[in-house]
Amino acid sequence: MGILIDKNTRVLVQGITGHEGSLQTGQMIDFGTNIVGGVTPGKGGSLVHERPVFDSVNEALKETDANASVIFVPPQFAADSIFEAIDNGIELIVCITEGIPVHDMMRVWSYLKTSSSRLLGPNCPGITTPSASKIGIMPNHIHKPGNIGVVSRSGTLTYEIVDMLSKNDIGQSTSVGIGGDPVNGTSFVDILELFEDDSETHAVVMVGEIGGTTEEESIDFIKQMSKPVISYIVGVSAPPGKTMGHAGAIISMGVGTALEKIQAFEKAGITVAKSPSDIVQLVKNSL
Amino acid sequence: MKLYEYAAKEIFSKYDIPIPASTLVSDADGAEEAARKMGEVVIKAQVLTGGRGKAGGIARASSPEEANIQAKRILGMSIKGFPVKKVLIEEYREPIKEMYLGITIDRTKKSPVIMASPQGGIDIEETAKNSPEQITMMHINPLTGIHEYQARMLANSLDRNKSPELINIIKKLYCVFIDNDCQLVEINPLARTKDGIIALDGKMVIDDNALFRQDFSQEETGSLEELARKNGMSYVGLDGEIGCIVNGAGLAMATLDMIKHYGGTPANFMDVRAGANAQQVKTALEIVSSNKNVKSIIINIFGGLTKCDEVAKGIIEIFPEIKIPLVVRLSGTNELEGRAMLGKYGIQMASSTEEAAKGVVGLGHSN
Numbered sequence: 272m273g274i275l276i277d278k279n280t281r282v283l284v285q286g287i288t289g290h291e292g293s294l295q296t297g298q299m300i301d302f303g304t305n306i307v308g309g310v311t312p313g314k315g316g317s318l319v320h321e322r323p324v325f326d327s328v329n330e331a332l333k334e335t336d337a338n339a340s341v342i343f344v345p346p347q348f349a350a351d352s353i354f355e356a357i358d359n360g361i362e363l364i365v366c367i368t369e370g371i372p373v374h375d376m377m378r379v380w381s382y383l384k385t386s387s388s389r390l391l392g393p394n395c396p397g398i399t400t401p402s403a404s405k406i407g408i409m410p411n412h413i414h415k416p417g418n419i420g421v422v423s424r425s426g427t428l429t430y431e432i433v434d435m436l437s438k439n440d441i442g443q444s445t446s447v448g449i450g451g452d453p454v455n456g457t458s459f460v461d462i463l464e465l466f467e468d469d470s471e472t473h474a475v476v477m478v479g480e481i482g483g484t485t486e487e488e489s490i491d492f493i494k495q496m497s498k499p500v501i502s503y504i505v506g507v508s509a510p511p512g513k514t515m516g517h518a519g520a521i522i523s524m525g526v527g528t529a530l531e532k533i534q535a536f537e538k539a540g541i542t543v544a545k546s547p548s549d550i551v552q553l554v555k556n557s558l
Numbered sequence: 559m560k561l562y563e564y565a566a567k568e569i570f571s572k573y574d575i576p577i578p579a580s581t582l583v584s585d586a587d588g589a590e591e592a593a594r595k596m597g598e599v600v601i602k603a604q605v606l607t608g609g610r611g612k613a614g615g616i617a618r619a620s621s622p623e624e625a626n627i628q629a630k631r632i633l634g635m636s637i638k639g640f641p642v643k644k645v646l647i648e649e650y651r652e653p654i655k656e657m658y659l660g661i662t663i664d665r666t667k668k669s670p671v672i673m674a675s676p677q678g679g680i681d682i683e684e685t686a687k688n689s690p691e692q693i694t695m696m697h698i699n700p701l702t703g704i705h706e707y708q709a710r711m712l713a714n715s716l717d718r719n720k721s722p723e724l725i726n727i728i729k730k731l732y733c734v735f736i737d738n739d740c741q742l743v744e745i746n747p748l749a750r751t752k753d754g755i756i757a758l759d760g761k762m763v764i765d766d767n768a769l770f771r772q773d774f775s776q777e778e779t780g781s782l783e784e785l786a787r788k789n790g791m792s793y794v795g796l797d798g799e800i801g802c803i804v805n806g807a808g809l810a811m812a813t814l815d816m817i818k819h820y821g822g823t824p825a826n827f828m829d830v831r832a833g834a835n836a837q838q839v840k841t842a843l844e845i846v847s848s849n850k851n852v853k854s855i856i857i858n859i860f861g862g863l864t865k866c867d868e869v870a871k872g873i874i875e876i877f878p879e880i881k882i883p884l885v886v887r888l889s890g891t892n893e894l895e896g897r898a899m900l901g902k903y904g905i906q907m908a909s910s911t912e913e914a915a916k917g918v919v920g921l922g923h924s925n
Binding site for chain 2: 291346347369370371372373374376377378380381382396408409410413423424425426427428429430431434435451453454478480481483484485488505506507508509510513514515529545546547548
């Protein structure tokens with residue numbers, strides 16, 4: 272089963288005619304994702320990977336029954352694409368785009384709260400439920416069906432961990448990247464709640480990093496979960512005041528260091544892995 | 559992107575937020591001349607770091623001659639590694655009361671937050687920690703903007719007797735924050751003087767992601783950070799000996815952590831971002847190896863958008879020139895092709911982040 276997506280999820284690709292959008296659409300189709308069409312203003316009427324392209328989300332919904340969208344639109348226009356998806360009632364919006372201005376995302380967030388849409392990202396690798404559907408850019412071959420939920424703020428580090436789990440014969444129910452920006456649509460707690468309610472998920476791997484307090488905010492929920500959570504937090508070696516690549520990965524005013532997060536987790540009795548391979552061992556022990 | 563005090567104040571002035579009369583100069587004679595016109599002045603080092611007052615980078619002068627001497631002294635200074643190239647000569651305005659006004663982004667509430675304190679001038683982070691009741695916080699819905707009642711409450715918390723003047727400044731500062739895509743805009747101190755409320759200092763940080771629609775020209779510093787940014791990558795210099803090139807910020811942080819875990823010291827953080835091509839990988843190697851402290855380099859790639867054969871191509875192009883031992887980990891898209899290409903050159907390969915980190919730390923020990 273997994274969370275948020277399944278075989279019946281019908282996906283629209285916003286920005287389907289771009290280099291990245293078109294390439295990743297092909298990868299998602301190969302994975303088995305039900306891609307029903309795409310949107311690029313001015314390119315309506317054409318085809319990409321034999322899927323119809325529309326000028327707007329509104330037009331796409333007249334011809335398809337999409338209930339999810341994935342956004343590959345450049346950062347200057349990405350917030351507009353999110354608003355368009357929200358206004359058209361898309362249930363799940365996954366925004367891959369990196370580098371969206373934070374003021375745009377604050378406006379998106381204020382609007383999103385009043386809607387029934389869910390936004391994953393931006394600046395995230397998306398979501399994958401093995402053998403069912405993939406929305407986003409995670410490499411196809413690393414996944415393996417199973418009972419571990421994975422949730423992370425990172426992209427490539429998620430691939431490494433998922434790959435390592437699979438190679439050790441530990442399959443995943445769903446792997447989710449919530450994104451590395453300071454203002455994003457879905458938090459750790461949102462995803463942990465879904466994993467807690469998912470009968471197919473038996474344990475969760477949670478990968479956090481420096482900056483902000485989203486990891487700390489999830490502690491109270493983790494403590495009341497019935498399923499084991501194995502956490503891993505990166506950035507122990509990061510100096511304060513410098514942004515480590517992710518716009519959100521900055522230690523400011525002494526808030527958000529990796530050590531503080533690790534200590535807060537350990538104090539709450541949550542398992543913290545020391546390395547990626549340590550995660551595998553701890554997951555095995557927890558089952 | 560941080561702005562200098564003088565640049566922030568120029569923007570305040572455009573929004574009719576009162577600032578003292580001032581002149582920006584780069585030599586002591588200029589300072590003397592400016593002081594001759596203004597009378598008693600304050601000379602302020604223009605550097606992109608805090609704590610310049612404590613470091614002696616701010617001085618008062620009551621005569622043009624004194625201004626010359628002080629400007630000469632401050633222009634010779636280096637504050638926290640930042641050489642002082644310019645000083646702002648500002649008309650001295652005596653504060654009767656010093657307040658704090660700032661706007662930033664609250665990540666938890668995902669909205670702008672205005673902070674006001676009647677206790678300004680001093681370290682606001684200390685005030686926040688030790689006497690949080692002295693700070694009024696007001697979250698603003700970015701879709702509606704600031705409401706009149708919010709500005710009024712903030713103004714009253716600062717100084718009830720000067721409310722209309724303060725309401726005006728608060729609303730204008732919110733416009734500065736929004737119009738300029740600020741991560742932070744701050745007036746500390748916001749001073750009451752006998753002639754009215756005035757911004758005695760100004761700090762602005764602009765969101766780098768929004769620079770495409772803002773008109774700020776980044777000052778050229780010639781740093782490795784800047785060179786990386788121009789090439790679509792992200793670099794942060796550290797003080798260790800192992801150069802690091804990784805795709806993705808999270809994986810890069812994990813790589814640095816693992817290097818430390820095995821007893822090594824990272825010389826830098828570098829995220830080559832998703833989809834890096836051969837040219838970018840080559841440039842990344844040039845940047846990382848130009849740091850003289852670097853004794854060995856780790857390249858850790860988990861290709862999703864990034865293709866391992868492209869990475870290998872970039873490495874091969876520059877490998878013979880750099881003469882620094884490498885450990886390379888290539889996984890993901892086109893990994894077999896990439897590994898085969900590097901195999902011919904006898905480069906040490908690894909199959910995971912941990913193996914690569916262990917390998918590169920081991921190189922340091924054997925040298």
